[in-house]
Amino acid sequence: MGYRDLRDFLVALEGRGRLRRIAQPVDRSWELACIARWLYQAVPERERFGLLFENAGAMPVVTAAIGASRETYAIALDTTPEGIIPAWVRALSHPISPVRVAQAPCQEIVLTGRSASLDLLPIPIWTPGKDVAPYLTTLTITRDADAGFQNCAVYRSMVLDERRVVVNLNPGRHGWRCVESYLRRGLPAPITWVIATEPAVHCAAVANVPYGVDEVSIAGGLKGTPVETVKARTIDLAVPAHAEIVIEGEIRPDDRAREGPFGEFAGYMSQAVERPVATITAITHRRDPLYYGYISQFPPSESTTLQSLGNCGLVLKQLHDLGHASVRDVHIDLTYGGLLAHGVIAMRPQYPGHARQIGRIVADTTLLKRVTVVDEDIDIRDAQHLDWALNARYDPARDTVLVSGTFSPADMDPAVRSEGREAAGSKIVIDATEKSGAPPFSLPSRELMDKALESWRAAGLPPIEVPRRVDLALARKK
Ligand SMILES: Cc1cc2nc3c(=O)[nH]c(=O)nc-3n(C[C@H](O)[C@H](O)[C@H](O)COP(=O)(O)O)c2cc1C
Numbered sequence: 001m002g003y004r005d006l007r008d009f010l011v012a013l014e015g016r017g018r019l020r021r022i023a024q025p026v027d028r029s030w031e032l033a034c035i036a037r038w039l040y041q042a043v044p045e046r047e048r049f050g051l052l053f054e055n056a057g058a059m060p061v062v063t064a065a066i067g068a069s070r071e072t073y074a075i076a077l078d079t080t081p082e083g084i085i086p087a088w089v090r091a092l093s094h095p096i097s098p099v100r101v102a103q104a105p106c107q108e109i110v111l112t113g114r115s116a117s118l119d120l121l122p123i124p125i126w127t128p129g130k131d132v133a134p135y136l137t138t139l140t141i142t143r144d145a146d147a148g149f150q151n152c153a154v155y156r157s158m159v160l161d162e163r164r165v166v167v168n169l170n171p172g173r174h175g176w177r178c179v180e181s182y183l184r185r186g187l188p189a190p191i192t193w194v195i196a197t198e199p200a201v202h203c204a205a206v207a208n209v210p211y212g213v214d215e216v217s218i219a220g221g222l223k224g225t226p227v228e229t230v231k232a233r234t235i236d237l238a239v240p241a242h243a244e245i246v247i248e249g250e251i252r253p254d255d256r257a258r259e260g261p262f263g264e265f266a267g268y269m270s271q272a273v274e275r276p277v278a279t280i281t282a283i284t285h286r287r288d289p290l291y292y293g294y295i296s297q298f299p300p301s302e303s304t305t306l307q308s309l310g311n312c313g314l315v316l317k318q319l320h321d322l323g324h325a326s327v328r329d330v331h332i333d334l335t336y337g338g339l340l341a342h343g344v345i346a347m348r349p350q351y352p353g354h355a356r357q358i359g360r361i362v363a364d365t366t367l368l369k370r371v372t373v374v375d376e377d378i379d380i381r382d383a384q385h386l387d388w389a390l391n392a393r394y395d396p397a398r399d400t401v402l403v404s405g406t407f408s409p410a411d412m413d414p415a416v417r418s419e420g421r422e423a424a425g426s427k428i429v430i431d432a433t434e435k436s437g438a439p440p441f442s443l444p445s446r447e448l449m450d451k452a453l454e455s456w457r458a459a460g461l462p463p464i465e466v467p468r469r470v471d472l473a474l475a476r477k478k
Helices: 006-015 031-042 070-076 081-093 174-183 199-205 215-223 302-321 354-365 383-393 446-458 468-474
Strands: 019-022 050-053 061-063 109-112 139-143 150-154 157-161 164-167 189-195 228-231 238-240 245-259 273-285 327-332 342-347 370-375 400-406 425-431
Touching: 006 019, 006 050, 006 070, 031 050, 031 061, 070 081, 070 199, 070 302, 081 215, 081 302, 139 174, 139 199, 150 174, 150 199, 150 215, 164 245, 174 189, 174 245, 189 238, 199 215, 199 302, 302 327, 302 342, 302 354, 342 354, 354 370, 354 400, 354 425, 370 383, 383 468, 446 468
Parallel strands: 019 050, 342 370, 370 425
Antiparallel strands: 050 061, 109 273, 139 150, 139 189, 157 164, 164 273, 189 245, 228 238, 245 273, 327 342, 400 425
16 A cells, blocks of 8 residues: 555656666766756656666765656556546545654664754755755645644755755745744744655645645545654654655744745746745654655756646545536646646536636636636547647637736746736636537547548558547547
8 A cells, every 4th residue: 555665666666667777976066957857858758757866975866756757656656647636536535644653764863963964965956057056855844833733845945054944935835834833933943854755745745735734644645554754853743754864953033044046847047035044953864865856947847747746636626525526637737837837627517607617716726827628528638639629619709717916826927027026917717618509520430430440450551549539539429
């Protein structure tokens, strides 16, 4: 039932031919990120693999293993690509709380005081020549001081020196709310960075679940078994017991510094802004740890892939919870993650205006910028089919809803931010469902097409795979 830790997953990934080892020495100040960038820019999504740099510093460095593609993400959840959304819907419906253990592999070595130095870790520079420093790009755990629950997400953290990092806690984010709950009482806020644990935790951390829902419980639901956690050594937080490395720290009131510029998921460099500074209180790790960092920056990336795939199940579940059972499927484009991206919804409209209503709900309740609604006979992961639906079933003047004055997350939107002032963003809803009175498809019957497949084979033409879009079109009754 799920993987116990990252290394368990890497064995499975390698067994499926989806992990490549790089044995030659690699410079993590530029070369590692540039190689990983080629993976996303030049290798087609279906063929991508995770990268294990065996010789990049004090320990091996892994990137892109979970979020290389839909397929590696599916392997991370121990399912198939088609099983990703059902796995998410199950996990959200039946989260499993973590269980606390007394001894943990992630604490085989415990370093505190001056020994807890970030210099020990091979932290890469992700946009060589442009990022101001190496960055931790991994899981971050915080706690709400009032309610007591923990939050797990990814907030990039810039290395200031061997004992301090600046954490990009964007105001409004759940980690920011947790930290604020301590700071406004004048107390230091506990924070940890978890470098590589069972992949379900990594997948759960970047889905936009409501504040108060512990992503580690969702990870338990994704695994089908509880995540084991252990108490951190110097702060009051529980961390995944099977992690490779855990960095413990605290954010003290009024300790702030400039963070960035850093290459962001949206494809542009960020501007430097003031953010909280965390001081490291301990580093604990396995005897022979692996380092993991997500590659983000110019899309597509591991960051956008993880966020897109995690948020699809969440959107579908939310629509079902609102009673819209005729919504069948959700796809979010892999180039922009759950934030500011394009979401496509497949459904069977039940009444006039239903598709627009669904599009509007999704636009209002998610961080997506564009929402397109199509019928359930469209393969929403097939760009050719989606284009056809837009060309054949969408009348821009009639079927578009523009939503203006959306503030969240306008500050992250390069299209708005580049205006150089604080501006609101906007969203678009496109209803590309078939309107009544459509004539029959200009396609022969399935019976004739199946017979013609036999003729195709008999003629010795090269083998063909029937695309899902054709299957869907041939299933139409008229
Ligand atoms: C590599 C990577 C880096 C990220 N960096 C940040 C960041 O610095 N700040 C931020 O607000 N979100 C960042 N995110 C997105 C959040 O982790 C994600 O939206 C998460 O669901 C937010 O969790 P929350 O809703 O608990 O705040 C990053 C995601 C990834 C994969």
